[in-house]
Amino acid sequence: MEAKPKRSLRLFIRDNGVPIMFLALCGLGVVASGKPLGFLLQETIGRMARNSFIVLSLVVPIVAGLGLNFAIVLGAMAGQAGLIAVAEAKVTGLAGIFTAIAVSFPLALLLGWGAGSIMNKAKGREMIAGMILGFFMNGVYMLVFLFGAGTILPIKDPKMILPQGYGLRNTVDLQVIKWALDNLLKVRLGPVSLPLATFAATALLTWGISKLFSTKLGQDMRAAGQDMRIAEVAGIQVDRTRMVAMLISTVLAAIGQILFLQNIGTLNVYDSHGQTGTFAIAALLVGGATVTKATVGQALLGTFMFHLLFIVSPYAGQNLLGSAMVGEYFRAFVAYAVIAFSLALHSLQRGKMAIRR
Amino acid sequence: MRVFSRLAMCVILVSVMLAGCAQQATPPEPGPGPEPVTTPAFKIGILTGTVSQGEDEYRAAEQVKAKYGDRIVHVTYPDNFMQEQETTISQLTGLAADPDVKAIVVCQAVPGTAAAIDKIREDRPDLPFIVVVPHEDVKMMEGKADLMFETNNLERGNTIVQLAKDMGATHFLHYSFPRHMAMELLAARRTMMEEKCQELGIEFVFVTAPDPTGPDGIPGAQRFILEDVPRQVAQLGKDICVFSTNCGMQDPLIKAALQEGAIFAEQCCPSPTHGYPNALGLDVQGIAGDMPKILQAIEEKVVAEGGAGRFASWPVPINMVFLRAGVELAMKAVEGEIELTDEAAIKAALEAEAGVPMTLTKYSPEGNFWLAVMDSVIFGKK
Numbered sequence: 001m002e003a004k005p006k007r008s009l010r011l012f013i014r015d016n017g018v019p020i021m022f023l024a025l026c027g028l029g030v031v032a033s034g035k036p037l038g039f040l041l042q043e044t045i046g047r048m049a050r051n052s053f054i055v056l057s058l059v060v061p062i063v064a065g066l067g068l069n070f071a072i073v074l075g076a077m078a079g080q081a082g083l084i085a086v087a088e089a090k091v092t093g094l095a096g097i098f099t100a101i102a103v104s105f106p107l108a109l110l111l112g113w114g115a116g117s118i119m120n121k122a123k124g125r126e127m128i129a130g131m132i133l134g135f136f137m138n139g140v141y142m143l144v145f146l147f148g149a150g151t152i153l154p155i156k157d158p159k160m161i162l163p164q165g166y167g168l169r170n171t172v173d174l175q176v177i178k179w180a181l182d183n184l185l186k187v188r189l190g191p192v193s194l195p196l197a198t199f200a201a202t203a204l205l206t207w208g209i210s211k212l213f214s215t216k217l218g219q220d221m222r223a224a225g226q227d228m229r230i231a232e233v234a235g236i237q238v239d240r241t242r243m244v245a246m247l248i249s250t251v252l253a254a255i256g257q258i259l260f261l262q263n264i265g266t267l268n269v270y271d272s273h274g275q276t277g278t279f280a281i282a283a284l285l286v287g288g289a290t291v292t293k294a295t296v297g298q299a300l301l302g303t304f305m306f307h308l309l310f311i312v313s314p315y316a317g318q319n320l321l322g323s324a325m326v327g328e329y330f331r332a333f334v335a336y337a338v339i340a341f342s343l344a345l346h347s348l349q350r351g352k353m354a355i356r357r
Numbered sequence: 358m359r360v361f362s363r364l365a366m367c368v369i370l371v372s373v374m375l376a377g378c379a380q381q382a383t384p385p386e387p388g389p390g391p392e393p394v395t396t397p398a399f400k401i402g403i404l405t406g407t408v409s410q411g412e413d414e415y416r417a418a419e420q421v422k423a424k425y426g427d428r429i430v431h432v433t434y435p436d437n438f439m440q441e442q443e444t445t446i447s448q449l450t451g452l453a454a455d456p457d458v459k460a461i462v463v464c465q466a467v468p469g470t471a472a473a474i475d476k477i478r479e480d481r482p483d484l485p486f487i488v489v490v491p492h493e494d495v496k497m498m499e500g501k502a503d504l505m506f507e508t509n510n511l512e513r514g515n516t517i518v519q520l521a522k523d524m525g526a527t528h529f530l531h532y533s534f535p536r537h538m539a540m541e542l543l544a545a546r547r548t549m550m551e552e553k554c555q556e557l558g559i560e561f562v563f564v565t566a567p568d569p570t571g572p573d574g575i576p577g578a579q580r581f582i583l584e585d586v587p588r589q590v591a592q593l594g595k596d597i598c599v600f601s602t603n604c605g606m607q608d609p610l611i612k613a614a615l616q617e618g619a620i621f622a623e624q625c626c627p628s629p630t631h632g633y634p635n636a637l638g639l640d641v642q643g644i645a646g647d648m649p650k651i652l653q654a655i656e657e658k659v660v661a662e663g664g665a666g667r668f669a670s671w672p673v674p675i676n677m678v679f680l681r682a683g684v685e686l687a688m689k690a691v692e693g694e695i696e697l698t699d700e701a702a703i704k705a706a707l708e709a710e711a712g713v714p715m716t717l718t719k720y721s722p723e724g725n726f727w728l729a730v731m732d733s734v735i736f737g738k739k
Contacts, residue, residue, distance in 0.1 A: 039454040043447050046476075050443070159496060164541070171471070171494040178475070264442070264472045266493065271439045271468065278440075311447050314432065325407040325415060328433045331444070 014349070018342040019288040019298075022305045025334065026312070033315035038191025040311060047307035048300075049182065049198040050263045054256030054280045055299045056205050057249050062294040063213065064245035065225030068281045071115040071130035071246070075253025076273035077141050078107035083258060083267055084145070087172050088155050094184065096177035097262060104254040111137070112250030116243035123228070127291070134277060145269055168269045178265040198259060205252070206296045212248075221245055225292070282306060285342045290349075309334065399459040401687050402452035403431045404445075405680070406465065410436055413628065413674040414464045414489075416646040421684045429684070430458060438467040445469030446476065453477040453484055460687035464489035464680045466498065466505075474501045485690060485697060487683040489676060491726075499724035504686065504697045506679040506707075509718055509728035510542055513623070514549030516716075516730055520622045521598035522557045524667055524735065528593045529559050532582065532601035532610070534568040543602050550600075562593070566606065575605040582606050586613035598622050607632030611668070615659070620667045623733065628674035629655060637662075648673045656736045665737025672734045673711050679729075682706040698725055 013020060030040065054072065061069040082104030091099045115133055122129040149155045150166035160172055184197035212218045220241045223231040228238050257276060261267055284294060287302020310331065317330025403421070405414040415433070422429045432448045435441040446469045452458050461477075463470055466488040474486055488502035498505060521529055531550060537543050547563070554561040564585065569578040586599060586609075598620040601610050607624045611632050614621040624631045629651045634641050637658040644650040652672060659668045686706050689695045695702040700717070707715050713732040720726035 035451070036454070039451065042454075043450065047443065047447075159494075169494045171468070171497060173471075173494070173497045264446075264469075265475050266468075266471045266497070268439075268442070268468045268493070272442075274440055307443075310444060311451075314444070314448060315451065318432070324405075324418075324431045324433045328407050328435060332435065332437070 016288055017345050017349075018286060019301065019305070021341070022286050022309065026305050026308050029309055029312035029316045029334075032320055033312040034319055035312065035315055036191075040308070042192045043311045044304065044308045045192060045194060046263070047311070048303055049195045049202075050260050051280065051283065051307065052202045052300060052303050053205060053259050054253055054276055055283050055303045056202070056209065056296060057252035057256050058280055058284050059209055059289075059294045059296060059299055060212070060221070060252075061245045061249045062289065062292065063218075063225050064221040064242055065228065065292070066119055066242060066245060067127045067130075067291045068284070069130055069246070069249050070127055070277050070281065071119075071133050072249060072253035072256075072280065073134035073273050073277045074111040074115055074137050075108050075250040076257040076276040077137060078104040078111055078250070079254035079257030080104075080261070080267060080269070080273060081107055082254065083174060083177070083261055084149075084155070084160075084168070084172060084269070087174055087176060087267070088157055088160060090176055092176045093180045097180050097258060100177065100258050101255055104258065105251060108251045108254035109247060112247040113243070115250060116246035119246060120239045120242055131277075138274070141273075142270060170269055170271075172267040172269055174261060174265050174267055177262050180262055181259060182263055195263075198263070201259065202300075206300070209296055217241070217244065279306075285346075290346045399691055400428050400430050400455065400457045401425075401684055401691075402449075402455075402458040402461040403429060403680070403684065404434055404448055404452065404461065404463045405431070406438070406467075407433050407436055410434075410438070411465060411676065413630075413677045414680055417464075417677040417680040420646070421681055425684075430455065434467050434469075438469070442467075442469035442472070446473040449473035450477055453481055458484075459691040460485045460487065462487045462489070462680060462683040462687055464676060464683065466491045466493065466502075468493055471498060471501055485687065487687055487697070489679040489683060495720065495726065499721065499726050503725065504683070504703070505720075505724075505726040506683065507720075507726070507728055508675050509716070509730045511546055511549065512716070512718065512728070512730050513627075514546040515553050517600060517623045518550050518553040518557065518559065520669060520733055520735075521620060522559060524598070524620050524622060524669065526559060526596055526598035526620050526622075528562055528597040529554050530562045530564060530589055530593075530597055530599045532564050532566045532585075532599070532606060533603070534566050534571075536568050536570070537602045560593075562589070562597075564589070566601070566603070569603055569605045578603065578606055579609040582609040583613050586610065586619065587617050590617040590619050595619060601625060604631070608635045611636035615662050615664050615668070618663065618667075621664075622669050624670060626674075627671035627731070627733070629670050629672065630674065631670075633670065648677075652734060652736075660737040666735060668737075669733040669735040671711075671731045672713055673731075675711075675729065675731055678707055678710045678715075678731070682710045685710070703727060 057072055058069050082100035085103045086096045086100045118129055118133060119126045145168045147166060149168045150161045155161055160168055162169055181197050182195035187194045187196055220236045223234065223236055224238045224241045232238050261272065283302045283306035284299050285302065286306045287298035289298040289302065313331035313334050314327040317327030318324055321327065321330060403418045405418045408415050418431045422431050430452060432452060434445045434448060438445060445467055449461065450473060452461055461484065463486065470488065471493050477484060485503040488498060488505045490507055491498040491505055518529060529550065531547060538547065551561045567573050567578045567581050569575045590597060595618045599610055599614050600622065601607065602625050604625055611621055629648055633655045637655060639654050639658060641651060659665065686697060686703065690697050704715065704717055707729060711731050716730045718728045720728055
């Protein structure tokens with residue numbers, strides 16, 4: 001057992017400012033929303049099941065020193081390509097999910113490799129590079145599915161193709177795999193139903209990530225994340241390690257997006273991936289993670305609190321201010337203000353630490 | 358493992374708070390008590406955008422809320438609805454979580470609606486959904502919603518030209534630009550207009566205007582309209598009906614048509630509040646949302662400037678009609694008075710809200726998706 005230094009309450013609050021503030025906000029929001037406990041728990045659990053996997057996919061690149069991986073959008077796109085294939089081939093149930101994963105896997109590897117190569121060339125600017133890469137690939141993705149579907153890609157289902165004969169419709173019904181994993185093992189506890197199989201997948205990933213960090217590769221990632229130069233001197237192949245981290249993250253994001261969409265049940269071909277990056281990152285930050293430090297626990301805690309706040313804040317706004325519309329603005333204001341605050345607080349803390357050194 | 362214990366602690370803390378507040382929050386809600394609440398026996402849930410996404414729908418929801426009070430539960434979807442589908446879903450499931458809510462009206466049905474309907478139907482398979490302006494794939498939505506409404510924009514290709522003819526037009530001038538003409542619906546409607554003109558013996562004129570998203574922006578496009586309408590009137594005469602596919606062009610189009618004595622049959626998105634108030638310099642303060650008063654104010658101004666019988670619009674924004682009629686239909690359906698598939702009841706409800714006759718077309722024979730066109734009001738027509 002390591003000897004724990006005695007920490008004052010003030011230090012604890014300073015180090016966990018964002019999660020504490022979010023917890024307080026969640027508490028207030030829950031009280032103000034006036035919604036019954038069962039409903040809130042059910043909604044939060046549903047969103048945890050949907051989102052945890054994607055948020056967890058962000059942990060590895062942070063540890064490897066790549067910062068917040070905005071390029072998980074690429075993984076999400078690969079996942080969606082897999083789902084489109086499954087919807088066309090009508091592979092149902094769990095087999096559908098595994099087929100989607102199998103189809104998206106090589107795509108995710110390819111995209112992850114591309115992203116990793118760019119990240120290795122843009123050291124120190126990974127986050128903005130990842131974000132712009134996401135925008136760029138979004139264009140490629142649009143091109144592929146707006147013009148390639150039905151012409152190069154053999155998609156024939158008239159329910160998926162636009163009447164002009166090429167291009168995917170903006171929504172693809174994922175009835176074939178809808179809730180395939182969620183309903184595999186569903187347990188009802190009073191008003192709340194728990195999709196245990198989905199949580200088991202998340203738990204498996206949690207365990208996998210913890211195990212990864214105790215291997216040689218994981219240690220290399222940590223070392224590269226702390227100081228690339230020293231790691232290099234110590235004989236670690238930094239570029240290769242970073243590449244592996246990107247590959248893992250992109251593949252996990254692809255699987256995460258598949259799990260997310262099997263729960264939603266419809267794929268918005270041109271927009272579904274747009275929301276993955278930002279919200280997953282926001283959730284992670286809310287859990288107390290920073291650009292340089294993230295743990296599995298922070299990811300799960302952040303997902304829980306971020307989504308709880310998103311659920312309660314429109315009701316809280318409506319109840320406190322008496323207008324449906326103001327409730328919506330209140331939600332947007334609170335949610336994004338807190339994200340901005342957590343980023344600002346992080347840089348403030350970093351500044352202070354630098355001064356202390 | 359320290360993080361797990363911290364996580365567990367936080368989860369427990371929030372759960373305790375949840376439990377605490379749930380007990381506090383229950384009394385004010387007339388919710389699922391053991392004894393049935395007397396009246397109102399049920400509620401109708403409404404989901405609309407905020408005023409920045411669609412003022413008509415929001416105001417219509419406010420109107421029904423004012424009419425029925427606590428029997429209406431009104432929530433909004435996020436402004437950023439493309440990125441925040443999960444919020445749309447949880448807003449809808451939130452409505453359905455109240456067992457007193459017996460029907461839900463969604464206007465407009467932004468992405469996430471289909472997923473929310475599926476999720477809600479898991480627990481409440483009988484909850485009826487009335488869906489206005491589906492954004493997600495229509496074929497898919499048809500299988501999920503109980504009743505759907507949308508404007509029949511294609512059919513307007515016929516009705517607008519017919520109206521122009523009735524108002525005495527000999528020429529029909531269609532302003533648009535390549536980006537719009539690459540949209541399937543708008544291009545098809547233009548072709549329909551051209552054919553209808555031929556049928557009625559009207560000369561169809563197509564003029565390419567600058568794209569408002571182009572380098573000159575909306576001001577450039579508006580300036581073009583203000584300059585081009587007088588040119589066209591000078592060349593082709595006053596009996597020319599002007600039309601544009603772009604919202605930003607409606608103000609200058611109405612203004613120029615009124616000044617030059619041309620004809621204006623309908624806006625791109627027909628509503629008394631679209632284009633007319635700005636073009637005529639009307640102050641709608643105090644009468645916002647009150648369509649009869651706005652119509653009267655427009656009529657007075659149009660007649661005063663010599664445009665009587667040559668300017669028209671739909672009397673009410675159609676989404677307002679859809680939402681209000683949707684709520685009325687939902688209430689009657691819950692009370693067991695009508696079925697949501699009853700065509701006569703649907704038509705009657707829509708026309709009662711619009712105040713003018715409406716033409717309804719079914720999208721596909723097996724579904725319950727209605728495309729509607731409203732009759733117009735011609736200002737200053739005796």
